[in-house]
Amino acid sequence: MGRDATPAEVKAWDIDVRPDFKGLPAGAGSVSLGETVWESRCASCHGSFGESNEVFTPIIGGTTKKDIETGRVAALVEGAKSTAPQKTTMMKVATLSTLWDYINRAMPWNNPKTLKPDEVYGVTAYLLSLAEVVPPDFTLSDKNIAEVQQRMPNRNGMVFHEPLWKVNGKGDVKNVACMKDCAVDPKVHSFLPDFARDAHGNIQQQNRVIGPVRGADTTQPAPK
Amino acid sequence: MGRDATPAEVKAWDIDVRPDFKGLPAGAGSVSLGETVWESRCASCHGSFGESNEVFTPIIGGTTKKDIETGRVAALVEGAKSTAPQKTTMMKVATLSTLWDYINRAMPWNNPKTLKPDEVYGVTAYLLSLAEVVPPDFTLSDKNIAEVQQRMPNRNGMVFHEPLWKVNGKGDVKNVACMKDCAVDPKVHSFLPDFARDAHGNIQQQNRVIGPVRGADTTQPAPK
Amino acid sequence: SVGAASRAMAAGAEGEDAILKLPEHSTGLGQPVAMDPGYGQPSKWETNLRRRQSPGLTRVDQASVSFTPLQGLFGIITPSGLHFERHHQGWWDIDPSKHRLMVNGLVKRQRVFTMDDLMRLPSVSRIHFIECGANTATEWGNVAVPTVQYTHGMVSCSEFTGVLLSTLLEMCGIDKKKAKYVLAEGADGSSMTRTIDIERAMDDCIVAWGMNGEMLRPENGYPLRLVVPGIQGVSWVKYLRRIEVGDQKWATKDEAVHYIDHMPDGTHRQYTGIQECKSVITTPSAGQTLLDKGYYNVTGLAWSGRGTIKRVDVSVDGGRNWRTARIEGPVLPKALTRFNIDWVWDGKPAILQARAIDSTGYVQPKINQLRAVRGTRSVYHQNAIQSWLVGENGEVSNVQVY
């Protein structure tokens, strides 16, 4: 059953790029080539500076020069202040291969897999320049990408916690199966806010017309 | 949960009639009333004499005077000759209650539960008269129905074989799980007749377009 | 073996276009979530698998059957859209808020339940097969129909949810001394009535509203159906409106004129409700053509109205030699059970058979064994071993071999 894959076929589909850059095709693209690509093929969705929140969360923002030094995005720590209104892609991503691979396989969203390798290099370089990881005159290539990796703002921000990867691992959160007179805070800590009552439409119309219950009529305020 | 049923409600729905005639309402209907009902409300589907094979197998036919005496329809025995081209309702039914109950609950097919009890008596009498179980001037009623039961042509034709009624019964047919060199007649006893190859349409179009097999193109003769 | 992929390769030595030329779906944007009406449908490539009538079997379409396309199904759950149908007076889509269930007869309290009432009660969810008593009826005589859809397609298997009938009967104060049978009655035109053994009624019968996670489909009795595990489908009364507790059998039309077994001595056996142990190979099966010589996974279904499937054996030489098939879990009582077995087809004619054994030790019989006991005029309860002939050309056909 099945047949051997031809070299051309493997080449056509084996497009993944790993963190060690295995799979990365040779090529190069400058920030300025990248800017051209970005403006014509990406900016309509992501904004000229990768800041748009219109079709997806922003790609760029929230990283600092300090982060580039430490390899840890400081704004991610609980309680820290961030310059970005929400977590951006650049704040999270630790591996440059991830960006290259993903843009190459899935972007532009409505026309994926249509960029040439040099264009992917270029547009990646452009995003990196927006985040000030590389200078505006930079050319990203298979030759220097490993060095740029060493400047990724959150490169040291990932941990691998094996017990949540292995089926036979152990949970990190522990509860006990108390059955009687268990310790409970009697206070209700959170209720559905009033404005959210009908934010999902009229719940009456999302429940069956028979059965043990009826959907609440959320066009009306909660009954007393 | 639930509530008590009112007497009127039980009366409205508790319409079943058992072989001992429990559930049978009082009433009476003559063969001639029955003939009127039959002609206007039944014959279009079942034929004037209950002989039609158009919308269902014939109701009347295949029973004899002798059968009425013995209570066994002789034509049902393996190898016996029947005057009817196929098994009719009257050849099979042992219990008169069955006919009364069924006509009352389900006929006429397109307008069930619309006959009055006297009409059900009448039309049942008419069917019995067609089968010569009762004479043409007979009036069937709750008073005499038990007597008529004693003339049903196949009244002694039913057996109750408990092992096929009880889940924990034992099958009446026995095979053994031979695994090697089992006794088999090498002859193929029956093949699909040629004319039946496409009688269910093109089987190619009744199978998936992928998978381990394809549907056979039965617009073509079986390939060699 | 020369697989289909290799055949497709013939054209270009570089590779197949299906790989080298990226398809539209790899380079474009797809469809949105929750497309109207928020209820999904099968692929457009799957329209060949449909429930179908068997031409000439019945005379009118509302007292008829549509068969499940077993030849293309997987596992044990039957997609509800392909569940076989058997109606006696057509199907309805009943307003469930107006539907009522009455319990009467030998009970302390004759009661009426709304769907609201019923759905508040303690429920069970169980996977069971339902088989029409007339399934495989065509195969009592000579071979007459071309595929497993028409020979065996009146069996389906679903997860049913509802309240145990015993719970309802207890609530109504069933008279345990006198009660011997219950009558189940439908609300449709046929008002189907069937007698149920009190032991069944107090054991695993379910007054069900749920089927495969959602409400019963209208064709299967929406909003309420009696589930009578192991017993022929006609007892699974649809549009259930009434349960009467009694002390005698009812001999209703469908237990006095139909669903009776015509024996050689001219008598008819009445009340033979059990669907005995049975199996059938679904792929490859009649009307299918093997792609090629070589390896196949022979797959099929086994079931028993008396319990669980213990074993399924498969023969590829018309019953001379047998091997035991792999049974896919879960193996559940009175449920379809999927079996699989390896087979390498050498290109020569072969006769495939499956033979199931259930937890009572009963071995599925051969058709000649069935006929030896029951004669040739029966319509119902044909549970014989089915034979499929694989011809040299790879086309499989329906044959009788024993």
Place this chain on the structure above:
Amino acid sequence: SVGAASRAMAAGAEGEDAILKLPEHSTGLGQPVAMDPGYGQPSKWETNLRRRQSPGLTRVDQASVSFTPLQGLFGIITPSGLHFERHHQGWWDIDPSKHRLMVNGLVKRQRVFTMDDLMRLPSVSRIHFIECGANTATEWGNVAVPTVQYTHGMVSCSEFTGVLLSTLLEMCGIDKKKAKYVLAEGADGSSMTRTIDIERAMDDCIVAWGMNGEMLRPENGYPLRLVVPGIQGVSWVKYLRRIEVGDQKWATKDEAVHYIDHMPDGTHRQYTGIQECKSVITTPSAGQTLLDKGYYNVTGLAWSGRGTIKRVDVSVDGGRNWRTARIEGPVLPKALTRFNIDWVWDGKPAILQARAIDSTGYVQPKINQLRAVRGTRSVYHQNAIQSWLVGENGEVSNVQVY
């Protein structure tokens, strides 16, 4: 208790019209079998139960979610038409005859398979849940959404049929010394890629084509999807086109930017694929109003990515006291499990909770216990005990109590 039937009775002392006046369906002829297109649909009375988007959750409908209406479902099988959706670049209805699966990387033979090839291989059929890693994400913070459809509706459970991934990898001569991970890749625009542990790959992963008896639905990956039991749904790559065997993790976009867990110290945990033990009461649940005081069957679902459900406890007083629920069989590994428990509502406010325990002994945690370890900025893997408040008026609402 005053049941709905009694309320309806008020009008006529003789009895209810629903019984006394026979409905049209009792006195008329119904619909024919096998109505076009030979594929059945739910009742017209069931249209309220639909997959739905959560407004504001996503910005575009092809990179979005539709939620399963758990509030109205029964048993453990999810109707395929209501299976939740999560697409990253929209869904497609791919021509299956042109679909290919490639296996490459650390194998002796890099191979290409057609659907014909795959469907000839030995198959398994297994019931498994699939849960999006982001299910119940809204509940990490304060209560934000009104019903269980939106809090928990990214979980479904189906019977999947396909060939074990291990069978394919063995066929290709996997390099068992070097192989540590496999990459699964889709054929759609997103070409979703996810790293799978080699132990998973060689254990119970299925390269599946069947779902609930028929082919996968297009929205769920027709014609081929990887089933990775116990692991978050994003790994169950749809439109599966390629499996690569490798020796390092891939850190693909959806394992380096999303599906990572934001810890209090600012790090993110990567590759936390397991869907840990979880449960939720589905009826009664938020957004539903109880009809009345009195008896209810409290019902819900429990599951664990690490094995089977061992026990489910239910509290009606916000976690102070617990009773063990009745578990409906079958109890299967990495599958939804249905539980039921009796409850008599006295008309006073009550807080309903369910707490599941799996075969490893792990007890489903409270939200404060989760937060104590993982902080408050996580999106994924929210498996806390869910609380529903039953108000005096019978309306149930989503609350947090611990």
